[in-house]
Amino acid sequence: MPAYLATGMPPHFVLANNKFSSTFGTVLSTYRYNKRKMTDYWVALPGALFALIGSALGSRTVLLLDPSFLNYLLLVLIPVITLFTLFNKNRGGVKKELNISKWTLLTIASIIGLVIGFYDGFFGPGTGSLLMFCYIAILGYDFIGANANAKIVNLASNVAAMITFLISGKVVFAIAIPAAAFGIAGNWLGSKIVIQNGAKVIRPFFLLVLLLLFAKIAYNLIVG
Helix, strand or coil: CHHHHHCCCCHHHHHHHHHHHHHHHHHHHHHHHHHCCCCCHHHHHHHHHHHHHHHHHHHHHHCCCCCCHHHHHHHHHHHHHHHHHHHCCCCCCCCCCCCCCHHHHHHHHHHHHHHHHHHHHHCCCCHHHHHHHHHHHCCCCCHHHHHHHHHHHHHHHHHHHHHHHHHCCCCCHHHHHHHHHHHHHHHHHHHHHHHHHCHHHHHHHHHHHHHHHHHHHHHHHHHC
16 A cells, blocks of 8 residues: 555555455465365355445445544554464464354354454455454464455455445556556465465464554654
8 A cells, every 4th residue: 555655646546456456366365275275164254245245335435534543543453463462372373162153153253254344445454464363362263264264254355345446436457457466476475385384474474464564554644
């Protein structure tokens, strides 16, 4: 998003082009995780369905409202997630089996998909990390399972938001298509690293992404 902003695009066009390019990259990584049978469909599919609904609502809302207030929310939320991850080193290493019914699991997964999907359509930055955190902290998944499930849900919310932005004419294809091509390459490389190295590489990258996201948002608030 900072790269798109640097081109001088209006904010709504930035969100639209970012969503377009990220969608196609997520398709590839989702395929690779599914091929390796890393996805729990009982969690991922209802989450994806409700993410579609939430993302469509969020992307329609952002066309009417200014999403900048979410920057302040993330400045509080990101440190909390980071501290939770640092001080709960056992979380995310091994999947924790929860003593809940499948229907309770489905309900929780659906709520996560709806809320994070709305956030993704409305604002977007850090959606994958927020999904992973929810799956690890609430449903007890390890980093690998959380990442694989998050890809399915993130893909659904990306598609819904992308379609909304396409219909509204906010996508600049001369920029979005080359960005999508490089996004596919990046997702191929990232998913390959995760498949080969597992949780030991996801945890530090997860924390690094949170740190960079926090720095970017803080910078935007100070400068902007």
